[in-house]
Amino acid sequence: MFNKHFGMIAATAAAGVLFLTGCNGDGTDAGAAGTHGSAAAGQAAGAQDLNFLSGTARHNKARPRTGDWANGPGRPATRPAAKKWVQLSAARAGNLNPVVVNGAGFTLYRFDKDSANPSKSNCNGDCATTWPPVVVAPGGKIFIDGVDRSDVGVVKRDDGNLQVTIGGWPVYRFSKDLKPGDTNGQGVGGTWFGVTPDGHKAGGGQNGGQAGGENGNGGTGQAATSVTLSDETNFGDPSEGLAGSGCQNVARDDSASSLQASGSLKIWSEKDCKGTSKVVSGDVADLSTIGFDNAISSVFLG
Numbered sequence: 001m002f003n004k005h006f007g008m009i010a011a012t013a014a015a016g017v018l019f020l021t022g023c024n025g026d027g028t029d030a031g032a033a034g035t036h037g038s039a040a041a042g043q044a045a046g047a048q049d050l051n052f053l054s055g056t057a058r059h060n061k062a063r064p065r066t067g068d069w070a071n072g073p074g075r076p077a078t079r080p081a082a083k084k085w086v087q088l089s090a091a092r093a094g095n096l097n098p099v100v101v102n103g104a105g106f107t108l109y110r111f112d113k114d115s116a117n118p119s120k121s122n123c124n125g126d127c128a129t130t131w132p133p134v135v136v137a138p139g140g141k142i143f144i145d146g147v148d149r150s151d152v153g154v155v156k157r158d159d160g161n162l163q164v165t166i167g168g169w170p171v172y173r174f175s176k177d178l179k180p181g182d183t184n185g186q187g188v189g190g191t192w193f194g195v196t197p198d199g200h201k202a203g204g205g206q207n208g209g210q211a212g213g214e215n216g217n218g219g220t221g222q223a224a225t226s227v228t229l230s231d232e233t234n235f236g237d238p239s240e241g242l243a244g245s246g247c248q249n250v251a252r253d254d255s256a257s258s259l260q261a262s263g264s265l266k267i268w269s270e271k272d273c274k275g276t277s278k279v280v281s282g283d284v285a286d287l288s289t290i291g292f293d294n295a296i297s298s299v300f301l302g
Helices: 002-023 037-042 126-130
Strands: 051-054 085-093 096-101 109-111 141-145 152-156 162-166 192-194 226-230 239-243 246-249 258-261 264-270 274-281 298-301
Touching: 085 162, 096 192, 226 298, 239 298, 258 264, 258 274
Parallel strands: 051 141, 085 141
Antiparallel strands: 085 096, 109 192, 152 162, 226 239, 226 258, 246 298, 264 274, 264 298
16 A cells, blocks of 8 residues: 555656656746757757747837847947847848848848857957857847747857857857948958848858959949948958948048958049049958059948
8 A cells, every 4th residue: 555655656756857857847848949950069058948939029028228229239248138138030231131130120140160060159259349249148038030930049159158040050240330231241251241041141142252343253243332441451450331322431541451342332542432443342352452552532332
């Protein structure tokens, strides 16, 4: 009689353990964070506590001045309030369509030197200052708007933060994108590209040629709406970003030795798009090769 009663108690206890194991002890699904292929090995401890919600942060009534709304343009998310939630929306930004943007409308990027299978970020230190990783706190929320839930996950960074992944690729913002819709990071260094809703390179991953005409290799076949001008060859800092359409005057006149653009544009030797000009398409690692080193005073975009 005693043995039979004890056996029933043990069986009930075992069932309870199984129930808690499958539901994290609080009724939530242990697989809530999701994985992408074998990227599961890179998923962080505690990531299973994340909440994935359909729709935008506004639709889900996220609190003001939290999550993506608490991140200053181009700055890493460091305050707890800024890590409470992330929004992933399929959208159009500049010439990139589709591309994923966050809840504040800023373009998200992927890095060719990272790994998607398994997920791994190789952008740390100064790199992570220039390219702030999209991070979320354990227990935080990820709002999904036009992105397949199965393509979204997280990976633990070297600094311990949980970084959001799309298609296994860790995603980032760009420090020189200062307003929603900017795509100044597209094609930078030939390794950074906007990320599509399934984790691919936005814009076909085109990086353009050295320059148009006899020095080019075909370019991207579309007009650039943004350009980054660097004082050093091979895209070294300091640099300056310009975006929009029409003629744009350069703030630091006659300083650029290289440029990065996601399409074709015209560069000019004088302000207000006057003087000597040349059409370039895509990145130019050394402007001296086309006779424009330290000679750009304005550009025509769009």
